[in-house]
Amino acid sequence: MANSCKFNACFLLLTLVASSIFTNPAFCDEATQALIDKICRQMEQYGFCNDTFNRNLKGSTADIAALTRIAIDQTLSASKDTHDFVVGLLDKTTDLAEKNALTVCENAYSVVTDCFNQASAAFGQKDYDSMLKVEHQAPRAQASCTTIFNTPPNPPNPVGQRNIHARILIAMSIVSGTMLSSPTLWSISLQD
Numbered sequence: 222m223a224n225s226c227k228f229n230a231c232f233l234l235l236t237l238v239a240s241s242i243f244t245n246p247a248f249c250d251e252a253t254q255a256l257i258d259k260i261c262r263q264m265e266q267y268g269f270c271n272d273t274f275n276r277n278l279k280g281s282t283a284d285i286a287a288l289t290r291i292a293i294d295q296t297l298s299a300s301k302d303t304h305d306f307v308v309g310l311l312d313k314t315t316d317l318a319e320k321n322a323l324t325v326c327e328n329a330y331s332v333v334t335d336c337f338n339q340a341s342a343a344f345g346q347k348d349y350d351s352m353l354k355v356e357h358q359a360p361r362a363q364a365s366c367t368t369i370f371n372t373p374p375n376p377p378n379p380v381g382q383r384n385i386h387a388r389i390l391i392a393m394s395i396v397s398g399t400m401l402s403s404p405t406l407w408s409i410s411l412q413d
């Protein structure tokens with residue numbers, strides 16, 4: 222009797238595990254998605270934020286620290302990538318207005334990369350105050366690359382989509398990092 226109960230419980234568990242694997246291969250669990258939603262509902266593009274987290278999860282579950290790590294890493298790689306992209310364009314362009322604008326962007330993304338290198342190191346040391354402090358310098362630097370293309374003589378903007386994504390990634394890092402550093406502020410409201 223006891224044995225068959227054990228067998229049944231084990232079988233039930235295996236079935237549950239198997240069905241969750243086979244019905245939901247790439248997706249995260251409900252608690253993780255609730256956490257992702259909590260962050261991404263505050264973003265200008267929910268879908269980009271949700272995709273970024275889901276694509277970079279290691280496994281189906283993540284806590285706020287794991288999501289913060291993803292946000293920082295993705296910001297850093299997007300920022301480095303955009304910096305390289307801008308440097309490539311600078312080499313080619315001969316238009317003076319565009320050259321000036323791209324120089325502003327090159328500087329913007331070196332600052333963002335620098336901030337997030339420091340934020341990444343601070344995260345590693347669980348020094349969340351320093352992490353947020355350097356991250357808070359990034360939005361303004363990043364925005365300079367958006368504003369410069371809206372300034373006369375308005376050269377064509379080759380960095381538009383990258384700017385939007387960088388802006389969202391920085392915001393994701395700040396929001397998740399803020400939740401990580403002050404859990405009592407948001408954990409209560411997560412239950413409703």
Ligand SMILES: *[C@@H]1O[C@H](CO)[C@@H](O)[C@H](O)[C@H]1NC(C)=O
Nearest residue numbers: 247248249268271272275276
């Ligand atoms: C968020 O992303 C997951 C995984 O791709 C997807 O299953 C879910 O539908 C998305 N949420 C919304 C509200 O679009």
